[in-house]
Amino acid sequence: MTLSINANNNEVTGAWDFKLVGEIDLSNAHYFKQRLEAALSEKKQNIIVDLANLNYIDSTGLGVIISVYGSIKKDGYSIKLLNPRDNVKKLLNISGLDRILC
């Protein structure tokens, strides 16, 4: 599946801006995790993920978000998920992520 990830250190907001385009599933969730961890190893700060162009995500992608959120939460940082499409929003609701990260 095709997944394009754009990561930008937003010095104004003091957060990493991630833009996801395509689909996240078992075949590429590890790549998503690598990109998040690489950003955090460069600079630990909040993460904002724009989901407007993410067409599909499953439990493997949600698991990456949960895992990374768990690792930065103890240092006082968080992840914010923005603009999910209806199908993605439904999974965020089922998993309970919407109540914490949206």
Added chain:
Amino acid sequence: MPDYMKMSVPGKPEFVGTVRMTAASVASHTGFDIEAIEDIKVAVSEACNNTVVHACKSNVTEYSVEFESAETGLTITVSDEGTGYDVQTYEAPVIGELNEGGLGIFIIRALMDEVDITSKPGTGTNIRMTKYLAKAIA
């Protein structure tokens, strides 16, 4: 008379998307709307993920996916001949506590109308899930 289709899938992550696209096509043919098709795509992918991660990491190189398209809805069965597991040990994640484990099965149960999982250590795993058309429920 239901339409029946069976595919044999390599136990590799990159083929889960192929099953997902096939499921979307069969669901559309069955008569589901876009929201239901999205539900079916996710559910079948989660079942395949379960197989690839658990069964195919050991001795299994492929698994099967069966589609049964009927006037009342669509039944999909994902089967492997892996090591299996004790279904009784499955623990659903506690929503709000953000657990990673068990999320796939939890999502399948949330999105499909009927889900039956049979698995025992040494006999493989069979996940059978059905979604009914709205007109069949009405």
